[in-house]
Amino acid sequence: MPGKEIPDRCMNCREAQPAFILRTRHVCQDCYVRFVKYKPFKRTENYRLRRNMPQDGPCKLLLPLSYGLSSTVLLHMLHEQIEAMRLKPHGPKGYELLVLTIDPSTISPTIPSHDEAFSLAEKLFPQCSFTTVPFHSIFDLDPNIGEVMSQYAHADFKDQTSLSNQERLEVFRASISTATSKVDIDNILINRLIVAFAQKMECRGIVWGDSDSKLAAKTLANVAKGRGSAVTWQVCDGMSPFGLEYNFPLRDLFTVELRNYASFFPELAELIIPHEQPSENTLTKNLSIDELMVRYVLTQGEKYPGVMLNVTRTASKLQSSGASSAGPQCNLCGALTFDANEASVAPQATGQHSDNLSSQICYACARSRPDLSC
Numbered sequence: 299m300p301g302k303e304i305p306d307r308c309m310n311c312r313e314a315q316p317a318f319i320l321r322t323r324h325v326c327q328d329c330y331v332r333f334v335k336y337k338p339f340k341r342t343e344n345y346r347l348r349r350n351m352p353q354d355g356p357c358k359l360l361l362p363l364s365y366g367l368s369s370t371v372l373l374h375m376l377h378e379q380i381e382a383m384r385l386k387p388h389g390p391k392g393y394e395l396l397v398l399t400i401d402p403s404t405i406s407p408t409i410p411s412h413d414e415a416f417s418l419a420e421k422l423f424p425q426c427s428f429t430t431v432p433f434h435s436i437f438d439l440d441p442n443i444g445e446v447m448s449q450y451a452h453a454d455f456k457d458q459t460s461l462s463n464q465e466r467l468e469v470f471r472a473s474i475s476t477a478t479s480k481v482d483i484d485n486i487l488i489n490r491l492i493v494a495f496a497q498k499m500e501c502r503g504i505v506w507g508d509s510d511s512k513l514a515a516k517t518l519a520n521v522a523k524g525r526g527s528a529v530t531w532q533v534c535d536g537m538s539p540f541g542l543e544y545n546f547p548l549r550d551l552f553t554v555e556l557r558n559y560a561s562f563f564p565e566l567a568e569l570i571i572p573h574e575q576p577s578e579n580t581l582t583k584n585l586s587i588d589e590l591m592v593r594y595v596l597t598q599g600e601k602y603p604g605v606m607l608n609v610t611r612t613a614s615k616l617q618s619s620g621a622s623s624a625g626p627q628c629n630l631c632g633a634l635t636f637d638a639n640e641a642s643v644a645p646q647a648t649g650q651h652s653d654n655l656s657s658q659i660c661y662a663c664a665r666s667r668p669d670l671s672c
């Protein structure tokens with residue numbers, strides 16, 4: 299039986315030669331770019347048109363840039379939107395984009411500091427304002443974090459404020475023993491740093507670069523780690539427990555589509571740090587749950603993209619738990635804790651919250667504690 303014929307014209311514009319298969323359709327490069335850009339364009343419409351928000355005054359959004367594929371592509375797309383908005387002097391005021399990078403070398407010493415990329419990003423995207431901070435600046439931006447670290451860690455750990463911030467962070471991170479807990483706690487600290495910066499800059503919300511594939515991996519990993527109740531605000535558009543709107547404009551796109559998009563703009567190649575997959579030979583038991591899920595979604599997602607799309611869509615139908623601020627929040631990860639009778643949760647209403655902080659660690663965070671991990 300002869301294979302399906304490749305059409306000699308793009309199935310969208312019917313003019314150019316097809317060069318890519320986009321969700322079973324043979325299309326040209328221009329049509330591919332248009333399709334991929336349109337998804338986040340729709341998802342940021344409310345901010346562009348300032349729907350249900352004041353028409354005047356600032357509307358700042360924070361984009362955390364990790365120099366990964368997704369956040370770099372998102373920055374490229376949103377910057378184009380802002381350029382287009384600014385060409386229309388009488389159009390809606392739209393939004394401003396603040397970009398925050400956490401110096402990658404301060405998260406993982408194996409990654410170079412990427413300073414040239416920072417200056418290049420500033421040059422490529424002049425409509426955005428850029429800030430870079432080291433990971434340990436979390437102690438300055440989020441002054442409670444030292445106390446929370448002491449409550450979370452095992453009894454022999456004590457946050458020593460006499461150390462430099464860099465050393466304080468190193469000592470704390472070194473006290474966590476398992477791969478899963480390390481990645482889990484790093485993600486929480488990174489999230490807290492980003493949130494604290496967004497709050498300081500009076501942002502309305504945060505635009506995250508996660509693609510559909512990434513959101514599916516995050517959903518599965520969170521459930522596996524007992525963070526099911528935090529799934530909704532971590533993967534859905536809407537209010538987070540931190541009083542900031544979370545938005546995932548790339549949620550309808552697959553990693554492979556972002557990779558193709560990035561390849562059309564060679565200047566992006568200098569910004570993006572290639573994602574190092576743990577080698578196939580790495581023993582599964584040495585991988586964190588997050589890494590395992592990313593590996594799973596990447597391999598299975600290529601075979602069955604619809605299944606992964608389903609994971610994220612199903613999760614986003616769950617009712618957002620972040621919308622209400624009624625329940626007590628976990629001191630570490632910020633998730634709302636529901637079961638007031640649970641031994642590890644003490645309601646804030648007791649009025650003794652300051653010295654009772656240690657009891658306000660949610661089940662999932664408590665489970666990843668160094669002394670309990672196995």
Ligand SMILES: [Zn+2]
Binds near residue numbers: 308310328
């Ligand atoms: Zn076309």
Ligand SMILES: [Zn+2]
Binds near residue numbers: 629631632660662
């Ligand atoms: Zn927690």
